[in-house]
Amino acid sequence: MSALPLATPASSSAAPADDWRTRVARAFSRAAPRYAERAVAQRIMAEPLLSRLPARAERVLDLGCGPGEMAASLARHFGRGCTVSGLDLAPGMLEVARRTHGDTARWLCGDAAALPLGDASQDLVVSNLAIQWCPDLDAVMAELHRVLRPGGRALVNTLAPGTLAEVGRAWSRPDQPAGLLSFRDAAHHRQAAQGAGFCRLDCRERALRFHYPDLAAVMASIKGIGAQPSRPGGRLTRADVARAARRYETQREPEGLPVTYRLLTLELHA
Numbered sequence: 001m002s003a004l005p006l007a008t009p010a011s012s013s014a015a016p017a018d019d020w021r022t023r024v025a026r027a028f029s030r031a032a033p034r035y036a037e038r039a040v041a042q043r044i045m046a047e048p049l050l051s052r053l054p055a056r057a058e059r060v061l062d063l064g065c066g067p068g069e070m071a072a073s074l075a076r077h078f079g080r081g082c083t084v085s086g087l088d089l090a091p092g093m094l095e096v097a098r099r100t101h102g103d104t105a106r107w108l109c110g111d112a113a114a115l116p117l118g119d120a121s122q123d124l125v126v127s128n129l130a131i132q133w134c135p136d137l138d139a140v141m142a143e144l145h146r147v148l149r150p151g152g153r154a155l156v157n158t159l160a161p162g163t164l165a166e167v168g169r170a171w172s173r174p175d176q177p178a179g180l181l182s183f184r185d186a187a188h189h190r191q192a193a194q195g196a197g198f199c200r201l202d203c204r205e206r207a208l209r210f211h212y213p214d215l216a217a218v219m220a221s222i223k224g225i226g227a228q229p230s231r232p233g234g235r236l237t238r239a240d241v242a243r244a245a246r247r248y249e250t251q252r253e254p255e256g257l258p259v260t261y262r263l264l265t266l267e268l269h270a
Contacts, residue, residue, distance in 0.1 A: 045261065046070060048157065049156075049265065053126075058078075058083065059082070059121060060124045061122050062086045062087065063131070064127050064130020066097070068094075070128055072105065087107075088109065094107045094109055113143060115147050119147065129158065132183055137192045138192050141195065153267065154266070154267070154270075155268075156264075156266040156268065157263060158184075158264045161182075162183075162262040163261050163262045164261070165260055171247075193266070193268055198269060198270060199269055201268055202266070202267040203267075207260055210259045212259065213256050214245075215241070
């Protein structure tokens with residue numbers, strides 16, 4: 001529980017870029033061994049992307065591939081004639097992907113804002129819950145546009161304001177009155193996509209609600225989406241955790257403690 005209260009890397013733009021990359025890579029690498037078992041919500045949220053896959057593609061990028069589950073699924077979907085690349089910032093995630101899925105995909109360590117791929121080299125980019133952690137959305141969109149061939153597509157899931165609102169309320173403190181979690185809205189994504197040169201954008205937003213038995217289960221579930229400490233190096237006391245548990249209990253519903261995600265699903269055409 002020492003990683004909370006929460007803040008997103010995107011809300012920490014004052015931090016040097018190299019420091020942000022290092023912190024995010026370390027956080028996800030630490031989470032890698034148990035990521036797949038904790039990422040139930042992430043797999044459910046991936047379904048809108050998988051339902052939009054084209055019938056054929058020869059070169060596909062899974063951006064923010066984590067332990068490689070989606071990259072392996074993409075390789076099965078498109079078959080032997082397709083080369084799938086799985087890219088992640090966290091070496092630990094890629095180690096798990098290689099160990100679990102072998103040479104199903106090319107595993108690349110890299111930053112979404114500086115993709116190690118050639119111009120117009122991909123038919124399709126798929127990304128599930130990754131770009132919300134990138135501080136420079138304009139740079140990410142520009143890179144997506146650069147690596148896609150003319151007529152190519154990007155299918156992207158990201159998170160919108162209102163995500164994890166219950167968690168923010170439970171962990172809020174008098175000295176931190178503002179929202180602890182910051183995500184960019186649909187208008188921001190539209191503007192960035194248009195600025196990058198995408199000719200068409202479909203953007204859909206919906207809320208998904210999950211329930212958990214207690215605070216420990218809530219915190220285990222959201223580690224998979226990469227929440228970061230609001231104060232690097234900060235530690236929580238038992239009293240902090242007990243206070244958060246009491247606050248969360250006031251939000252309990254018959255099904256359990258709620259966790260809401262505001263999911264943005266983007267379809268970008270190059």
